[in-house]
Amino acid sequence: MPKDIKYKMMLQFFDCFFAYWYRNRRSLEWRFFDVAPDRAVGIYCGMQLPDPTEYRRLELAAPRTVKTSAGEFLLVDPEGLRRLVEEAFHDLSFYFRPAHLRQLAGVLEDPAASDNDKFVVGALLKNAAISAEGLLPMCQDTGTATVMGWKGERVLTGVDDNEPITRGVYDAYHKNYLRYSQLAALDMFEEKNTGSNLPAQIDIGSVAGAEYRLLCIAKGGGSANKTALFQQSKALLNPAALEKFMREKVAALGTAACPPYHLAMVVGGLSPEMNLKTLKLATTGWLDGLPESGSTEGRFFRDRYWEGKLLEAARDSRLGAQFGGKYLALDARVVRLPRHAGSCPVSIGVSCSADRNIKAKINADGLYLEKLERSPERLLPASSSAPGAARIDLNRPMSEIRAALSKLPLGALVLLDGPLAVARDSVHARLAELLAAGRPLPAWFRDHPVYYAGPAKVPPGYAEGSFGPTTAQRMDGYAREFMSRGASLVMLAKGNRSPDVAAACKDFGGFYLGTIGGAAALLAAENISSSEVLDFPELGMEAARRITVKNFPAFILCDDQGGDYYAGLLRPRPGSPKEGRHE
């Protein structure tokens, strides 16, 4: 075909296409935007979701509105942003959301709650009252600071927002009696505490409007460790398969993240990363205002029916609020997302007993923080009862301590009086290196029961900072070897152990005791009378210590007969709904 004809045909084609586009441009534009803005970005930013949150206005000057040729903008002072973040991390370290505390108080009124549920929840309410005094944070693990932000495109700060936000986090952890938990990697294996709890995880997105919304979270390690992602397929998307899956995953959660939990599950997602981000937001309640049905455009939604099923699975697990009962979870959220036809990410996670999430917003009226409960003592019951407890004198030789424990049944509550050695992950690694080098274990590790824990900073007037237990399972790999050398024969921490630890207790006459997780301020205020660093001071909060305790509550969870309290709870019983649904 001659070149000039080809050229004319091309011109005609573009002419026709332009005429078609011009005539249909509105509908073309509409079709493009129909699936994009509110259903994806809007749902993440929460701006289009109902927000019944009560806020308090900070005593800071409201941002100025400036007029430019491109329209009006809100000019936020970076110092205001820093102050907002500092106050957010202060508040969430010491005060709880009112709704969380009301849910805890409700457990005490529930005749179906177990005595152990009520014992744990009573302790958590007392813990909240002590923490609200503003010195001892609610938990010794004061978390990884996470700030998620949705910045309106008409909001200006004039700086890189990471800078004032990081300073706000630094100031909150530096000025209060919180704990520095972040480890910098010097190379693949050598690590060092950063001594500031930095870096913070900061994640800011751009949205429409002239408001800046923030969600600040302090997530503890034990709580974060319960987040799990499973790459599933269409085969999971039927009621029988989904319920079976839910029940298995809920039972596998265990109690190491200090129940009662706010439990969440997310089904679907355009990527695993989207699924996990949605999960994080769901556990904080950020997505509570989502619609409750799906749509052909791929709308995100909460499924209330499956939320009921998830909560039922938590109750049927019988793990309860740490030591058996009904309250593994206070509530449950299930979010359904669109997905690629060939992929179905599913995740499960929790917000733990230290439910540290706080909303903040900046708009033309000022800077606001979510109102948290400053007087939790009003929710304390007039009287409380504890299950009967035997006293164990820790001043006696280890053989006598073990003999006293041996007389008690699995699951019994004991009150400990006397010295405990304190050692957690890094000290265990150092002690294992000693053994590998052919050197003996230190006497303090053999002579005292070992408490797996690492405290927050010490406020004036206290022997220790907030000082609850850490997750025992991380020490499972060391237990048998240490027990075979006559050390670690009585261990104290939180959560379940591996079958090998239960077997090692039987082989070496050992015990594993569990104390209440999430009641760290209460333990520091009422149960720890002295503390000294024994070894490895360079490890900071992970240094080996000797503490003296009084009336320190603990349950016998593994005994010298090979008994495992949690394994007994989880074992399906003939005729139970749990067994019926699984088989």
Ligand code: SF4
């Ligand atoms: S309450 Fe338990 S899981 Fe939560 S941060 Fe504290 S120790 Fe970790």
